[in-house]
Amino acid sequence: MKIRVNHSKIELVKGDITESNTDAIVNAANAQLILGAGVAGAIRSKGGPSIQEECNAIGHCPVGGAVITGGGNLKARHVIHAVGPRQGEGDEVTKLKNATLNSLKVAKENKLKSITFPAISTGVYGFPIDACARIMLTTAKTYLSGPTIIKRVVFALFDETSFKAFEDQIKTLK
Numbered sequence: 001m002k003i004r005v006n007h008s009k010i011e012l013v014k015g016d017i018t019e020s021n022t023d024a025i026v027n028a029a030n031a032q033l034i035l036g037a038g039v040a041g042a043i044r045s046k047g048g049p050s051i052q053e054e055c056n057a058i059g060h061c062p063v064g065g066a067v068i069t070g071g072g073n074l075k076a077r078h079v080i081h082a083v084g085p086r087q088g089e090g091d092e093v094t095k096l097k098n099a100t101l102n103s104l105k106v107a108k109e110n111k112l113k114s115i116t117f118p119a120i121s122t123g124v125y126g127f128p129i130d131a132c133a134r135i136m137l138t139t140a141k142t143y144l145s146g147p148t149i150i151k152r153v154v155f156a157l158f159d160e161t162s163f164k165a166f167e168d169q170i171k172t173l174k
Contacts (some may be wrong), residue, residue: 001167003174005144010137010153014163017156018046019022021075022114024068025156026103028121031082033061038123043079047072051079063089064098066106076116080106087128093135096121099150100139107150114152119162129162133169141173 003013017025017039028039033055035044042051054069061067068080082103085095099120107115117136121127140153157163 001168003141003170005141006129008144008148008151008153010140010155010170010173011164012155012157013167014157014160015041015118016158017118018042018074018156020116022116022152022154024078024080024107024110024115025074025076025113026058026066026115026117027079027081028117028122028123028125029055029061029083030116031061031063031083032057032160033067033081043074047074047079053072055081063103063136066099066102068110076124078110078112078142082120083169084125084128085127086121087126092121092127093131095125096132096135097139100136101143102141103138104148104150110149111149113149114154115150116154117159118155119155120163125148129165130169133162137166137169137173 023115050072058092060085063083071077080103084099122129
């Protein structure tokens with residue numbers, strides 16, 4: 001499913017983010033930038049050790065922030081590590097919005113034209129998928145409504161439940 005926003009598009013795909021052929025994929029990172037389980041673990045496995053080595057050199061990223069590394073052996077040339085909120089830590093909506101927005105800004109700063117996001121914070125961090133879909137899609141649409149070089153924003157959803165939540169939400173954005 002796709003929608004157009006100015007000269008850009010937002011699209012949903014069901015599948016593995018590590019197989020995305022966009023300029024960058026987004027890692028649902030922790031503040032220490034340690035590639036553990038979930039999306040980060042898949043990125044570490046397929047991308048190789050250079051991504052973790054670059055994360056180690058950066059050292060830390062605050063909740064709501066985003067940093068960039070190379071993509072190692074991935075199809076994507078870059079990984080943007082966005083730190084989402086843990087459910088219950090407070091001000092989660094703003095923090096997730098900032099993680100999404102800062103990822104888009106990092107992509108623009110690095111002259112990237114396409115980016116793929118996972119459903120940030122919905123795994124071990126426990127953020128509700130419906131709220132995640134609403135926040136991330138609305139933030140992406142608002143960002144693409146302004147001047148940007150980003151032409152394609154993809155949301156790669158790993159399972160049917162996540163895909164359905166994002167599909168239901170994207171229909172409200174048209």
